Amino acid sequence: MRGPVTGIVPGPTLRPLGTLPIVRACAAFALVLLTLTGTACRQDMHDQPKIKAYRASDFWGDGRGMRPIPEGTVARGFLQDDDLLYTGKLNGQPVDEFPFQVTKAVLDRGHDRFNIYCSPCHGRTGLGNGMIVQRGLKPPPSFHEERVRKLAVGYYFDVMTNGFGVMLDYRAQVAPEDRWAIAAYIRALQYSQRATVEDVPADRRASLDHPQPAHEAAPAGHGGSH
Numbered sequence: 001m002r003g004p005v006t007g008i009v010p011g012p013t014l015r016p017l018g019t020l021p022i023v024r025a026c027a028a029f030a031l032v033l034l035t036l037t038g039t040a041c042r043q044d045m046h047d048q049p050k051i052k053a054y055r056a057s058d059f060w061g062d063g064r065g066m067r068p069i070p071e072g073t074v075a076r077g078f079l080q081d082d083d084l085l086y087t088g089k090l091n092g093q094p095v096d097e098f099p100f101q102v103t104k105a106v107l108d109r110g111h112d113r114f115n116i117y118c119s120p121c122h123g124r125t126g127l128g129n130g131m132i133v134q135r136g137l138k139p140p141p142s143f144h145e146e147r148v149r150k151l152a153v154g155y156y157f158d159v160m161t162n163g164f165g166v167m168l169d170y171r172a173q174v175a176p177e178d179r180w181a182i183a184a185y186i187r188a189l190q191y192s193q194r195a196t197v198e199d200v201p202a203d204r205r206a207s208l209d210h211p212q213p214a215h216e217a218a219p220a221g222h223g224g225s226h
Contacts, residue, residue, distance in 0.1 A: 086176055088157030088183075096152035100177075102184045110185030113178045117170055126189045138166060143186055144193050156183040 051057050057065035080086040085099040100106075115124060123130040126143035133139045141148050160179045163169035170179070197205060 088154030094152040094154035106181050110181035114182050114185050153183045
């Protein structure tokens with residue numbers, strides 16, 4: 001009789017023959033394929049069949065890559081079909097009228113734009129003594145000169161649009177509606193220097209004889225002596 005079994009000697013671990021080499025081969029093939037595919041895509045991006053701006057092209061008869069804009073074409077948002085609004089002129093002549101109603105909001109906007117774009121040369125009161133002029137720039141004429149006062153507001157708009165003399169145009173910086181607002185504010189500045197009692201609305205002339213005291217006009221908590 002055989003004696004009792006006291007232990008089991010483990011045998012060798014079984015492994016499918018050839019599995020590891022196949023896995024390695026597949027991984028290497030996938031890496032090579034990915035590399036070749038990426039290289040091909042990059043080359044296609046470099047050599048796209050396209051026409052580049054400002055380069056010659058033999059595709060068109062005139063040899064130009066860029067095509068001329070068809071006559072009468074206007075970019076969206078750039079149609080300017082109102083001569084008064086966009087030029088300040090009618091029949092080629094500056095007009096002394098506005099393309100829209102001038103309200104307090106328009107004057108406030110003109111005041112704001114004037115201080116930003118005009119006052120560095122013209123000064124905040126339009127006398128032509130702005131900070132740049134004080135540092136050596138040739139002074140512009142005062143808006144309060146009789147010759148300048150008689151100019152049509154359309155002339156001011158045209159100068160802001162196209163420039164004049166040493167003044168560059170502000171076509172790109174200031175929208176047409178804002179140029180008109182500035183022209184309106186220039187008129188307000190001119191009126192402010194030569195206004196008469198007749199220019200004050202009738203229902204407010206009484207306040208001229210009884211002006212509000214300065215300490216009453218100041219907001220509470222601001223100004224005033226103690």
